[in-house]
Amino acid sequence: MGQQHLQPNVNISLNDKPVRKSRWLSFMKKLTKNKAAIAGATVVFTIMILAILAPLIAPYDPTHIDMSKKFQGPSSEHWLGTDDKGRDILSRLLFGSRISLTVGILSTLLGAIVGVVLGIVAGYYGKWIDSVIMRICDVLLAFPGLLLALAIVSILGPSTTNTIIAIAIFAVPTFARIVRGSTLSVKKLEYVDAIRAMGSRDTRIIFKHILPNITSPIIVQATLYIASAIITASALSFLGLGTQPPDPEWGTMLSNGRSYIAQAPHITLFPGLVILLVVVGFNLFGDGLRDALDPKSKK
C-alpha cells in the first residue's frame, strides 16, 4: 500500500527535476567555461567573504593610532605596513572593504530599482511619460559622472550615506535606458498581446510578464555598475566628500597617503591595488554573466 502511494511521487520528481535544472546547468556550464569570469567571481566572492569576516580576521583595530609605529613598511608584524598615524593598513583595508562594497552594492541596488521602474514605465506606456522620463535621464547623463556625484554630495553634505544616494541617483538613468530599450522590444512580442487579450491589467503585465524577461541585461548591468560605483565612491572619498576619516575607506586611505607617496609608497599602493583588483573582478564577472545569459552567444 505504501509503495503504491510512493510510486507516482517518484515518477513526478524523476520527470521533473532535469527540466528545471537544465536551464540553470547550461548557464553554469557557460559561465564556468569562461576562465576570466571564474577569476573575476573568485576575486569578488573572496573579498565579500573577507569583508564579512573582517572583525574576526583583522589583526588590529583599524582606527587605533600608534604614533610610535608610523610609516612602517610591510613586516611580519604589520603585513602591509602602517600609515602616517601608525594604523595597520591590512586591517584598514579589510574594514574598508565593508564600506566600499556596501556603498557599491547598495547604491547600485537603489539606482537599479528606481531606474528599472522608470525605464519599464517609460518603455511600456510611451507617449509623454516616456518623453518626460527619458529627457530627465538625458540631462542626468549629460553630466560627467563624478561631477554630478560631487554636486549632489556638496548639497547633501559629505557622508557615506550621502555618497550612496549620490551614486544611486547617477545610476538611475543608466538602468532606465537599458530597461526602456528591453521593454520596448519585449512589449512587441505576441505573448504580451495574448496576455492583454486575456484581460490582464497593466501592472500585472509589467511586473509578471515583462520584468522577468528583461532580468538578464539588468543583472549584467548591475554587476558592471558595482565596479564603477566603487570607483566613484573612492574618488569622492579621495576628494574628502565621501566617507569621512577616521573611517577606513579605500579612497580616503589613498588620499591620506598621497602626501607621503615618496617616503612611504605602500600607504597608497595597497589601497590602489585593492581597488584595481575589485573593479577588474566585478568587470570580468559581469562580462562572463553577460556571455552566459545571452542566448545568442554560443561559447
Add this chain to the structure above:
Amino acid sequence: MSDLNKNKILEVKNLCTSFFTDEGEVKAVDGVNFFIEKGKTVGIVGESGSGKSITSLSILRLIQEPAGKIVNGEIVFKGENLLEKSKKEMRSIRGNNISMIFQEPMTSLNPTMTCGEQIAESIRIHQKLGRKEAKEKAIEMLKLVGIPSPEKRVKQYPFELSGGMRQRVMIAIALACNPELLIADEPTTALDVTIQAQILDLIRNLQKELGTSLMIITHDLGVVAEMCETVAVMYCGKIVEYADVKTILTNPKHPYTIGLLNSVPRHDQVYDGDLPVIKGSVPSPFNLPKGCRFVSRCPHAKDICHNQLPELKTMDDGNQVRCWIHTESWEKQEEEVASNS
C-alpha cells in the same frame, strides 16, 4: 427579426479602424459589417493586409493608440456596444467573455512562466480562485485540449513543448474562463499540416462541447471549408463578399473570391504548368483606387469600376457582393459599349 437579434452574440456595424502615420491615414478596416450567431462559426478570409487581423483586434479594443484608432462604428456584443465600455469593463470582458488565439504559438506564450502558471493566471484574472484550485483547473484544461500527462506538462516551460502542444496550451488559456466568443487569428498557419488538422478538430470539438461562438481569421480556404458556416471575404479593409460557406465555395460571385478559389490546387484536376493566380498585388494602402479596390487586378474591370466604389449588394440567394458586375449599371455599360462600337 428580434429572434435573430437575440441569437446574435456579436454584431459589427460599420467598423472603421485607421492608422495614422507620417504619410497619412491608412484605413485598415473601412466600414465592415458582419455578425456572429450563438454557437456558430464565421470565417474572415483575405490576404495579408486586408484588415482581417485588425478587425479582430478592434473587437477586443486592443488596437495600440495613438498610432491606430477605431474611428467609427459599433461593436455590439450581447446587446452592448463595446466601444462605449470603460477600460476596466473591457478588461473584464477580455478573456472572460471574448478571448483570442494568436497565430504564432512559438511567441504567444511567456517564456519565463510554466504553462500551468499561464493557464492558472488567466483563470485567476477573472475568477476568485486560490492558487491550488487554479492549478487543478489548469490541469483539467490541459486534459481537455488533449495534452497527454497534463500533471507533468503544467510544470513545463513553453520552450519544452512543440508548436502543436503550445497551440493547445494557447487554446487551453483562451478557453479557461469559458468565453462565449473565441477569436482565432490564423490558429493553424504556423503549424505543419498534420498538426493543423488536429488543432482544427480540437477547436471544433471544444466548440460543440462548450457552445462557444467562433470567429476564425484565415487565408486558408481549406480551413474555411472545414470550419465555418458563414464567410466574409475581405479585400483592402472592405468586405467584398459575405455569404454562407456553401455559396462561397460553390457559387462565388466576386472576381476576387473566384480568383482565390481558382488558385487553390485541387486533387481532382490536372494542371499543365502553373496554378492560376490573381495577377498583380494589393494596392498600397496610401494610394487606394478611387473606384473598386480590386480594379487593378480584376479581369473584368470597366470604366465604372475605376470611377465608383460599388456597394455591398444582397443577391437573390442571400449572398452579399460588392461588385458592379452584379448590378444593373453593368448591363447598361455593356450596352453603351456595344452601341458605341
